[in-house]
Amino acid sequence: MTEHNSAHDSAHDPAAVVTETDSQVPSLRLGISACVLGQEVRFDGGHKLDKYIRDTLGSFVEFVPVCPEVEVGLGMPRETLRLKRRAEDARPALVAPKSQSDHSEAMLRYARDKSRALSAMDLCGFIVKKNSPSCGMERVKVYPETGTGSPSRDGVGAFTRELMAALPLLPIEEDGRLRDPVLRENFIERVFAYHRLRSFFAQPWRASDLMRFHAREKLLLMAHSDYRPLGKLVAESHSIPKAQLQEAYSTLFLQGLAKQSNVGKHSNVLQHIAGYFRDRLDVHSRREVHEQIAGYQARLLPLVAPLTLMRHHIRSLELNYLQEQSYLWPHPPQLMLRNHA
Numbered sequence: 001m002t003e004h005n006s007a008h009d010s011a012h013d014p015a016a017v018v019t020e021t022d023s024q025v026p027s028l029r030l031g032i033s034a035c036v037l038g039q040e041v042r043f044d045g046g047h048k049l050d051k052y053i054r055d056t057l058g059s060f061v062e063f064v065p066v067c068p069e070v071e072v073g074l075g076m077p078r079e080t081l082r083l084k085r086r087a088e089d090a091r092p093a094l095v096a097p098k099s100q101s102d103h104s105e106a107m108l109r110y111a112r113d114k115s116r117a118l119s120a121m122d123l124c125g126f127i128v129k130k131n132s133p134s135c136g137m138e139r140v141k142v143y144p145e146t147g148t149g150s151p152s153r154d155g156v157g158a159f160t161r162e163l164m165a166a167l168p169l170l171p172i173e174e175d176g177r178l179r180d181p182v183l184r185e186n187f188i189e190r191v192f193a194y195h196r197l198r199s200f201f202a203q204p205w206r207a208s209d210l211m212r213f214h215a216r217e218k219l220l221l222m223a224h225s226d227y228r229p230l231g232k233l234v235a236e237s238h239s240i241p242k243a244q245l246q247e248a249y250s251t252l253f254l255q256g257l258a259k260q261s262n263v264g265k266h267s268n269v270l271q272h273i274a275g276y277f278r279d280r281l282d283v284h285s286r287r288e289v290h291e292q293i294a295g296y297q298a299r300l301l302p303l304v305a306p307l308t309l310m311r312h313h314i315r316s317l318e319l320n321y322l323q324e325q326s327y328l329w330p331h332p333p334q335l336m337l338r339n340h341a
Contacts, residue, residue, distance in 0.1 A: 030123065224256055273314075
């Protein structure tokens with residue numbers, strides 16, 4: 001295995017929500033295409049370093065670098081690869097067009113073995129290299145079988161395809177898409193939520209514990225999807241076998257968070273929080289809260305603006321239910337993920 005990047009250790013409860021004062025979080029493993037970390041493993045001996053991922057996100061995670069093309073036995077430098085459509089197989093071939101070498105079966109065997117190994121490492125997410133015929137997640141070029149004509153943009157990298165099949169609930173994203181602040185926030189939010197979920201189920205738990213866990217995650221789920229099916233499942237949890245309950249809850253939880261949040265969904269959550277202030281704040285303070293929400297809705301303010309004011313009131317009013325919500329601190333504040341309008 002390629003060398004790991006050291007992460008911060010923490011003595012906090014591994015299932016706890018990140019809070020404003022937390023400077024460290026529990027060790028969290030994230031798979032990643034090695035070239036994105038700056039390792040010189042590309043076909044030309046180069047790399048595709050992303051400094052935000054390596055340095056900023058890397059302060060809070062332990063990276064597990066993977067380069068499928070190197071690990072399958074191809075050297076550096078090496079001939080470029082491409083995906084090529086095959087009439088007899090839904091999976092495109094992975095070929096080196098200059099030499100006509102076909103690496104499809106070798107990559108398939110490697111990818112399935114590697115996915116099993118990675119599954120045992122308790123990853124909480126994976127960052128793959130955009131456009132790569134081995135690692136791309138979407139819109140990878142697939143060339144016609146005949147070798148003539150323009151490529152289509154509907155392919156998935158040969159390694160990533162198997163990784164997604166083996167670990168369908170694992171948050172996976174491309175490095176290029178993570179330059180978009182909304183997609184970056186959504187992915188990293190899912191990674192930390194995945195970690196909280198897995199940490200919770202790794203300890204002895206009862207149905208009542210799951211109810212408390214779900215209560216802490218309620219507003220975060222509201223910001224992504226309809227949380228009611230999960231609420232119904234939790235309400236019936238005492239009558240469901242634990243193994244079945246864990247699988248069903250995990251699936252609905254992670255599928256819900258995989259749905260993209262947006263200004264409208266966040267605004268709904270902010271209005272929900274503001275409802276708790278109705279009989280507890282004076283008229284001026286309530287007006288200020290609603291002005292902040294309106295500024296966010298109009299995309300004049302980043303999400304962090306109304307949330308900062310709300311956190312202040314939540315603390316001062318000692319609203320314990322809200323203080324425990326993961327939505328307020330879903331990831332370390334040092335990642336600066338909610339600072340975009």
